[in-house]
Amino acid sequence: MTRVLVLNAGSSSLKFEVVVLGADERAGGVVERIGEPGGVADHTDAVRRVLADLGSAPDAVGHRIVHGGTRFSQPTLVDDAVEAAIADLADLAPLHNPPGLAGIRAARTVLPDVPHVAVFDTAFHTTLPDHAATYAIDRAVAQQYGIRRYGFHGTSFRSVSRAAARFLDRPLEDLRMIVLHLGNGASACAIDGGRSIDTSMGLTPLEGLVMGTRSGDVDPGVLFHLSRTGFSVDDLDALLNRRSGLAGLAGSNDLRDVAAAAERGDADATLAIEVLLHRLRKYLGAYAAELGGVDAVVFTAGIGENAGWLRARAVERLGFLGIHVDLERNAGSGARRISPEGAAVDVLVVPTDEELEIAQQTAEAAGT
Numbered sequence: 001m002t003r004v005l006v007l008n009a010g011s012s013s014l015k016f017e018v019v020v021l022g023a024d025e026r027a028g029g030v031v032e033r034i035g036e037p038g039g040v041a042d043h044t045d046a047v048r049r050v051l052a053d054l055g056s057a058p059d060a061v062g063h064r065i066v067h068g069g070t071r072f073s074q075p076t077l078v079d080d081a082v083e084a085a086i087a088d089l090a091d092l093a094p095l096h097n098p099p100g101l102a103g104i105r106a107a108r109t110v111l112p113d114v115p116h117v118a119v120f121d122t123a124f125h126t127t128l129p130d131h132a133a134t135y136a137i138d139r140a141v142a143q144q145y146g147i148r149r150y151g152f153h154g155t156s157f158r159s160v161s162r163a164a165a166r167f168l169d170r171p172l173e174d175l176r177m178i179v180l181h182l183g184n185g186a187s188a189c190a191i192d193g194g195r196s197i198d199t200s201m202g203l204t205p206l207e208g209l210v211m212g213t214r215s216g217d218v219d220p221g222v223l224f225h226l227s228r229t230g231f232s233v234d235d236l237d238a239l240l241n242r243r244s245g246l247a248g249l250a251g252s253n254d255l256r257d258v259a260a261a262a263e264r265g266d267a268d269a270t271l272a273i274e275v276l277l278h279r280l281r282k283y284l285g286a287y288a289a290e291l292g293g294v295d296a297v298v299f300t301a302g303i304g305e306n307a308g309w310l311r312a313r314a315v316e317r318l319g320f321l322g323i324h325v326d327l328e329r330n331a332g333s334g335a336r337r338i339s340p341e342g343a344a345v346d347v348l349v350v351p352t353d354e355e356l357e358i359a360q361q362t363a364e365a366a367g368t
Contacts, residue, residue, distance in 0.1 A: 002368045004359040005050070005058040009103025011095075012036060014046040018054060019359035028355070029053070043099075043106035051110060061116045062362030063104050064155070064354070066096035066205075068120030069146060075123070075361040078104055078116040086118065092146060092203065115366035119358045124154030127195040132290075135202075151199035153181045157189045159357035160300045160350045165194075167335055168296065168346060177296040178287045180280070180314075181352065182304035184212035184253060188280075190287035198290055200283055206240055209283065210276040212253030215244035217279065246272050255303055255310070280314045288321050296346040297323055305351055311338065315347065323347060 001022040008015040012035060017028030031046040033039025040046050051057070063078070069089045076082055083104060090097045100118075108116055133149045135142060142148060157179050164179075165172035172194040179189045186209040190198040200208025200216075210216045223236050231239070239248075247253040249272035250261060261269035288294045299311050308330045315323045322344030330338040339347035 002060065002363045003058045004060050004062055004362050004368075005054070005107075006062045006064070006355045006358045006362070007047075007050075007103050007107060008064040009043060009099045009106075011099045012039075014043060014050065014103060016050050017355045017359075018058065019356055021359060021363055026355075043102045044109050047103075047106045047110045057111055057114055059114070059368045060362050060366040061107050061111060061114055062358040063100060063107070063116060063118050064121070064358055065100040065104075065118045066121045066152065067093035067150065068118075068122045069150070070126070070148075072118070072120045073123050073126035075117050075119045075365040077365055078108065078118050082118060092150070115368065117362040117365045119155060119361050121152045121154045122150045124158045125149075125151030125189075125196045125199055127197070128199070129197060132198045147203055149199070149202045151187070151189070151196065152201045152205045153185070153187050153189070153199075154196070155354045155357050155361075156181050156300065156352040157191065157196065157199075159354060160298055160352050161191050161194060163335070163350050163353075164296055164298045164348055167337075167348060167350065170295075175295045176291040176293060177298055178284060178291070178294055179298045179300060180284075180304055181301045182209075182299065182307075182310075183301040185214070186211045186216075186301070186303070188283040188287065190290050192291055198287060208279075210272075210279050211245040212255075213242050213245045213247045215240045215248070246276070249275060255307060259307075259309070277310075277313055281317060284314070284318060284323070285321070288318075288323075294321065294323070294345055296348060298348045298350050300350050300352040305349055311347075311349070321345065 001020055004019050006017045006019060012033060014031040017026060019026050031049055034046050035042055040049060065086060067089050069092060071085055086097055086101050128149060135147060160179050161177060162172060164177060165175055177191050179191060181187050185205060188200040189196055206214050208216050226236060246258050250258045250269040252258055258269045258272055262273055312325045312330055315325055324340055324343050325338050325347055326340040335350050337346055337348055
């Protein structure tokens with residue numbers, strides 16, 4: 001049995017989970033208010049607190065890192081050179097990579113004799129073909145500044161696609177599937193034979209589906225227009241990342257609140273849901289075309305696993321593709337098939353387990 005400590009560091013928090021591979025043993029929590037009054041001083045103190053709770057050192061530590069650029073396509077043992085490379089990628093993920101790096105440095109300080117592994121959200125999407133990864137802008141500019149589609153939620157997509165194949169008792173290599181990771185952050189992925197061939201998030205996690213506070217797809221001309229009216233770059237960043245999506249349309253980033261308001265007849269909430277569904281259907285149809293047909297559609301993450309009404313409405317116009325939802329099956333819980341018996345496309349709900357996936361990849365990379 002291998003005991004892996006999985007860390008997910010934010011700017012002022014440190015989420016952790018201990019996964020004992022080979023046994024059904026897990027425990028976790030979060031250290032909050034890092035660097036704030038009433039909290040611990042820094043990430044190093046936070047790791048010390050976690051270690052005190054654990055009572056003994058783990059066999060390995062896995063770190064969730066959002067952006068690996070084109071350099072990191074696999075889980076990677078961390079050394080000083082890897083730390084430096086993650087720091088170099090901070091411009092591509094300024095909100096995520098610096099806290100992740102702080103977590104790595106803190107954990108390596110507290111646990112210097114334990115292998116540390118960086119697991120990258122972007123790694124699963126390094127299989128994207130060039131035509132899916134390339135934006136149609138000046139090639140010299142794109143190459144100079146690393147502008148391309150990277151994609152995110154890769155750890156979830158890898159975990160869920162494998163679990164879906166096991167559920168269906170079919171080889172992953174034979175399956176064409178569309179996985180919808182729907183939470184406060186949301187993205188879609190077209191997976192052919194276990195390989196990502198397209199995904200809705202791009203250079204950053206802003207592109208694609210409508211999210212809790214993020215706009216998803218928007219005409220870049222909107223930004224030029226607003227900048228000419230006096231919006232700064234920081235204003236535009238805040239608008240699209242923090243004041244858009246469900247929050248911008250309906251006043252709340254929580255789909256449950258928006259749905260409840262729509263039930264009461266709130267026009268803004270009703271429109272927000274219709275915009276969200278419109279975008280979902282567009283990606284489902286587009287990815288079915290890219291895959292040349294689809295064997296399975298898989299819903300996962302907080303909204304994807306729990307909002308049965310959203311799943312049903314997302315596919316209600318896709319019967320021509322063989323995609324249907326059985327309302328009785330849709331009302332259940334846990335991993336399950338929610339399409340009717342004999343349907344041409346299997347529609348599944350598969351809970352995501354990113355911590356287990358990170359733990360497994362960490363143990364493999366560390367050789368523990």
